[in-house]
Amino acid sequence: MDHVDHILIVDDDREIRELVGNYLKKNGLRTTVVADGRQMRAFLESTPVDLIVMDIMMPGDDGLLLCRELRAGKHKATPILMLTARNDETDRIIGLEMGADDYLVKPFAARELLARINAVLRRTRMLPPNLIVTESGRLLRFGRWRLDTTARHLLDEDDTMVALSGAEYRLLRVFLDHPQRVLNRDQLLNLTQGRDADLFDRSIDLLVSRLRQRLLDDAREPAYIKTVRSEGYVFSFPVEILGASE
């Protein structure tokens, strides 16, 4: 029998958690709903889950705190999807810094939640990442660049911010998570298709050339992203993880 993904839903609003639970169940997932951090801990003691959907604003221990706690403990590999009430860039960043894999702003559509859950699950399974960047405010350094994985932009040596479009960021992130590894176009396409899967409509080649431009990489003699004839691309630079304070 196929593995059925088990989703744990943590939300203090009874109706919301039950509606979400029912919807996901209807769509072929296994779900468990709990009301707060205490119940969540108790449940996780006995049963491992595949993904946790968690509200940020909860009485008692809030989502951010629970998220950090999970990341520090034995569930650090369990993907977490945050539900936030505020559509604010800083909230998103804090959520991601606390170790969430994705976030969704309330009010959300259940089918959107389902799509995100599937995307996160696929992302974490597709290729076991060489680097798991989950701790707060991580920066990835390669060559003269640093990638801020929470604010999703590049920083050069002078701390000047170089913005990336959503697609560019996702592609770069895939490369940085799998350095020195040849990735073919299908893999890249799959890995970069996150939340905007249906909207994403650019060929990988075009994206790579844009990304090279962004990195000031010479297309004929690229230093960062090299073309591997008839196979795909490889990110050929060593990647280093920096702490939050840097």
Add this chain to the structure above:
Amino acid sequence: MKFPLRWPRTLASRLSLIFLVSLLISHGLSFSLQFYERYQSTKNTMLGNLESDVSTSVAILDRLPAAERQAWLPRLERQNYRYLLGEGEPGVTMDETGAPIAVRSIDDAIGQDYALTFTDIPGPKKHFQAHLLLADGSPIAIDVTPTDMPLANWLPVVLMGQLALLLGCTWLAVRMATRPLTRLAHAVENLDPNAHVSHLDETGPTEVADAARAFNSMQDRIASYLKERMQILAAISHDLQTPITRMKLRAEFMEESAEKDKLWNDLSEIEHLVREGVAYARSVHGATEASCRIDLDSFLDSLVFDYQDMDKQVQLAGKNGSVIETRPHALRRVLVNLVDNALKFAGSAELQLAPDTPGKLSIKVLDRGPGIDEKELEQVLMPFYRVESSRNRDTGGTGLGLAIAQQLAIALGGSLTLSNREGGGLCAELKLAIVAPKGE
């Protein structure tokens, strides 16, 4: 000739004028009074001296033997009159009425003992002579040169000094009185409740300190009202989100039907309004975001690519390679709102970046839509204002997009202006003053 006497416009010049004129007049009056007083007393003393001196001198000359008189003359000579032996110079017989006062004094002193005749001696230095015959019949003349009252030559210097002192003190007093007022006016003009509250200095004279305190507390009150408004909007929106979430989730369990779609659209509309309301409240309250250095070209590129990746017709024209210091999320929000607006009314948008000019940055968002009636160009930047033609649901929106863009543009230290393009369409221009980043 008639020239209009106008009351000066500034308080400083009015006060200066009042002070200076009144001080000058009162000073002038007291000076002339003193001068007159002194002149009178000096004159009396001088004439009194003249009388006794002339009668004594003439008596001495009368009694001296004729041969000795010449030797005595220098000893009898005074500063402005002297004695001459003989007939004296010829002159014009003096007119009784215009005679100097000294004539009367001499007449009083010796007129009873001697027959006197007075003559004016014309010349560059006007003087007169009194002629008389001594007892032995020899004539003598008294040559009198009337002088003005002696004035010390340091007096003008003192006068100028006083005048300078007056001017200086007036300027100081006026400055002291008007400076706090200017400062207050300046502070009120620059009052921006969104920006960081900067308090006026509450020191100085009581009135000034009171005014400053009143201004500061007014500033605090405005800030607290704004904060309250933001909190109310935020609270309402937050409390609305849970029921909207529930409703949306429930709607998804409904059977597919036209009713479901309508309900879904209504919910989305409410949701959008709530979000925009919060965004507006926040933009008014000012951004808390920290500014950082951004590469402008990549910033605009990424924004345009994000639209293109969603199959939206958005183009970017112009690069300028500059690095600017700004708050990226706020700037992005401004541009996104302008582009969304253009997409809504025209279906496509073009971003235009002006060439690099020091200190200034201009980003235009252009469309070829219907544009906005000239009369309404200002009003569309007001919150909840919608142009007449957009009253229908399809394009209506919340009426907050442009208002948010404008508030954020101001918060970024810039401005947003709308204009109609030649050939149709709207041009929204964002102008920013650029702080040159360090090390460039």
